[in-house]
Amino acid sequence: MNDIRNIAFIGAGNMTQSIVGGMCKSGYPAEKVWISNPSTGKLDKMKSELGVNTSQDNLEVVNAADAIVLAVKPQLMAEVCDHLKQHIDNLADKLIITIAAGIRIPKYRQYLGDDIKIIRVMPNTPSLVGQGMSGLVADDSVNDADKSYVTEAFNGVGETLWVSDEDQLDILGAVAGSGPAYFFEFMDSLAKGAVELGFDPEKARAMVQQTCLGAAQMAKESDLSLEDLRKQVTSKGGSTAKGVETYQQRELHNISADAVKAAVNRNQEMAKLF
Numbered sequence: 001m002n003d004i005r006n007i008a009f010i011g012a013g014n015m016t017q018s019i020v021g022g023m024c025k026s027g028y029p030a031e032k033v034w035i036s037n038p039s040t041g042k043l044d045k046m047k048s049e050l051g052v053n054t055s056q057d058n059l060e061v062v063n064a065a066d067a068i069v070l071a072v073k074p075q076l077m078a079e080v081c082d083h084l085k086q087h088i089d090n091l092a093d094k095l096i097i098t099i100a101a102g103i104r105i106p107k108y109r110q111y112l113g114d115d116i117k118i119i120r121v122m123p124n125t126p127s128l129v130g131q132g133m134s135g136l137v138a139d140d141s142v143n144d145a146d147k148s149y150v151t152e153a154f155n156g157v158g159e160t161l162w163v164s165d166e167d168q169l170d171i172l173g174a175v176a177g178s179g180p181a182y183f184f185e186f187m188d189s190l191a192k193g194a195v196e197l198g199f200d201p202e203k204a205r206a207m208v209q210q211t212c213l214g215a216a217q218m219a220k221e222s223d224l225s226l227e228d229l230r231k232q233v234t235s236k237g238g239s240t241a242k243g244v245e246t247y248q249q250r251e252l253h254n255i256s257a258d259a260v261k262a263a264v265n266r267n268q269e270m271a272k273l274f
């Protein structure tokens with residue numbers, strides 16, 4: 001990592017813990033990381049495990065940093081931003097990064113000022129195990145150096161994908177953000193299918209999770225389309241063909257398309273709440 005800045009995280013929840021853990025693991029110096037949180041338990045843990053700087057005072061960490069990650073729940077964002085706006089004079093000189101779901105960039109301009117530089121990031125929970133898929137979006141307020149800084153930081157917990165606007169980020173959120181839940185639902189249903197036929201539940205889980213991981217790894221390493229990969233493991237007249245036919249008859253692709261649309265709609269409804 002070439003660009004090392006003082007970076008402050010407001011809120012020491014699950015996402016902050018995974019992002020900071022990943023950044024430190026990939027070589028980001030802990031003494032450049034500042035974290036604030038109202039209660040001390042998570043702060044103490046991160047300080048002792050990683051050696052980062054901690055405080056119960058948001059203003060202290062913001063004053064110490066050039067890049068600020070807003071990582072509180074969306075319903076607390078207005079209050080947290082208002083406090084910063086009241087007490088920090090040079091917010092426009094700092095790079096603001098927000099990971100909150102549902103709050104759009106124009107709203108942050110209302111909260112923090114028209115002149116802020118801001119990047120929205122939508123991480124997902126596999127970031128906790130270093131296999132995240134983070135979506136990023138920014139407007140013209142940020143330059144390429146700011147973009148690569150944030151890209152590198154989030155590459156510490158998985159992969160990053162820049163999208164062109166916030167509508168695209170809603171779609172990314174509905175697929176990558178919510179996706180782990182869809183895959184867990186699908187994995188659970190496959191395991192239950194095996195158990196219903198008399199298979200041991202623990203073995204069913206082991207077999208499903210490894211199959212899912214293996215399929216994802218094959219998809220990542222192959223140049224073939226997902227459809228061609230599926231065809232490759234589906235011999236005509238074989239047992240896989242029968243299984244796939246069952247999914248196709250029940251129109252799995254329509255179910256997935258509806259699920260994504262429903263999650264996008266919900267993202268857009270939530271955006272109106274803030």
Ligand SMILES: NC(=O)c1ccc[n+]([C@@H]2O[C@H](COP(=O)([O-])OP(=O)(O)OC[C@H]3O[C@@H](n4cnc5c(N)ncnc54)[C@H](OP(=O)(O)O)[C@@H]3O)[C@@H](O)[C@H]2O)c1
Nearest residue numbers: 011012013014015037039071072073074099100101123125
């Ligand atoms: N989890 C996900 O999959 C996911 C995915 C994408 C985006 N996000 C976004 O990431 C953000 C954080 O999510 P999370 O799952 O990490 O939530 P979380 O575990 O609940 O963490 C939020 C943290 O904020 C702290 N906090 C509360 N009030 C604060 C204040 N005034 N100043 C500073 N910190 C304060 C809380 O401290 P206490 O516990 O002491 O109250 C808590 O540690 C949310 O906006 C969410 O939308 C999450």
